[in-house]
Amino acid sequence: MSRFPARAVVDLAAIRGNVRALAQHAPTAQVMAVVKADAYGHGLLPVATAAVEAGATWLGTAQVSEALALRAAGVTAPRVLTWLYAPGAPLGEAIEADVDVSVAAPWALDEVLRAARATGRTARVHLKVDTGLGRNGVLPDQLPELTAAALRAEAEGAVRVVGVWSHFAFADEPDHPTVRAQEQVFADAVRTVEAAGARLEVRHIANSAATLTRPAVHYDLVRPGLAVYGLSPVPQLGGPTEFGLVPAMTLEAELATVKRVPAGQGVSYGHQYVTDRETTLGVVPLGYADGIPRHASGSGARLGGPVQVGRRTLGVAGRVCMDQFVIDLGPEATQRAGDRVVLFGTGADGGPTAEDWAQAAGTISYEITTRLGVRVPREHVDSVARAGVPACDEAVVR
Incomplete structure (x- = not known):
């Protein structure tokens, strides 16, 4: 390959140090290192490996193809969650690769069910609730129906409801009124799913900003993305050094x-x-x-x-x-x-x-x-x- 007159040098020691620092910010929770988009441009496989070495027990990807690339490269130790797909996605391959799948709409549950039945494997699913971002996820009033359908599928052995999750709209502005409002909606959603009989392994809503600024929403799992790479998600509150991070x-x-x-x-x-x-x-x-x-x-x-x-x-x-x-x-x-x-x-x-x-x-x-x-x-x-x-x-x- 011809020599290119520029390069992006990525320090894996910084990645590991950042993951450890984030674990210290959320000592009661597991850490999911979000490695979507080629690990925010840093290189999917090297970063994923470094994050796991530093103690991340989960990896997060947006696209199914990213999750499959991790498994194909031999990254098998951590749990992997993937969450963004359209009808026709290779969910069967994801289930066979032991990848957890988000369910953000009734049609998505139907697709997961078909894939699970075709593979003969039980799909691990996380129900996505739209607590106010207005993006992926079912609205709170749709959650009981989706939960009931998922638990019926669980009774037949096709799926296992292992998680409930959501995403903040203003986590980078911790004092914004929507943050507390979403916290309450999410807490209600967790109660709804558990009251229906789900035995959840993880509840998660905290991204990088919430991991660093909102201990009350760490739950069982935090999902830092940007902070894994040593960049501050709340630069108006402090740069990387203030949070014990180093840009990688x-x-x-x-x-x-x-x-x-x-x-x-x-x-x-x-x-x-x-x-x-x-x-x-x-x-x-x-x-x-x-x-x-x-x-x-x-x-x-x-x-x-x-x-x-x-x-x-x-x-x-x-x-x-x-x-x-x-x-x-x-x-x-x-x-x-x-x-x-x-x-x-x-x-x-x-x-x-x-x-x-x-x-x-x-x-x-x-x-x-x-x-x-x-x-x-x-x-x-x-x-x-x-x-x-x-x-x-x-x-x-x-």
Whole structure:
């Protein structure tokens, strides 16, 4: 494979440390590490393995294909829950692979039943309740009927109702009135299902934000996603360090072109940035095809997404293009083509973070890591960096 001039370096030691930190935040609950979307762009199998090594007893995936990929790769120790599918999904394969399946609608229970009967295996199901998000799940007044149907199927041995779950709409705003309202609706839903005779193994509603800020809703299982990767789901309340987390991904690239230009030089499409003095420009070979947000472009005196060059933090100058963007290195620059620049990392050395890029693009840090394109290789390392201390020794493990 040809060499790509950029890489996303993922520290598996950080992943393990984050999972352990999250377990400390929820000491009465099991931890499900959510590894959907290629582990938020960090690499599904390496991250899943590291999370399990750190004590995660569950893994969560949105798509059935993700759950099946885990099982096919030999990740068999933890329970795996998958929850987002349409009619015709390969539920039989999931049941045969010992994957738990969410049931968010009556038709979904029908599909699970058909798959279970066809395979001759008992399906483990989690009933999904819409407690106020307005997304997947049955409304509370539909829950008794769905529960009754599921328990009839349980009596014949086709399914086993092992869980009830839901999702907050405003968990990243812990004081929002909907949070407490959803807590009550969920508590009522749990009582409804248990009163009908279900013998639940797990009740779960806490995502990353609720895991860190709402101990009352930890129940039997918490489902952190973003926090597993060392990013704060509540940046307005505190960054990763405040919660004992370390960002696991560092996105770095090599300068492709470095050249002197005169004052008045327009930069990139549309000349939204024009040099105000003789200076040096550097081309970073990553663009929106690789997941760099075009909304983080720089315009006029307002520079865009931050980039660390040596010990300086600079910004995108002009528009982000499909494959590249430009930075103004300044009149005294000594950089050459091939020199390393960092788009985001732990921030421990004062450099930019995924949250900084989110702020520059008007989005959230979740999107910054998950949108990284397939051209960008993921390089998995195992460092000794913890608690914001830069690694002094790294070994590439995958």
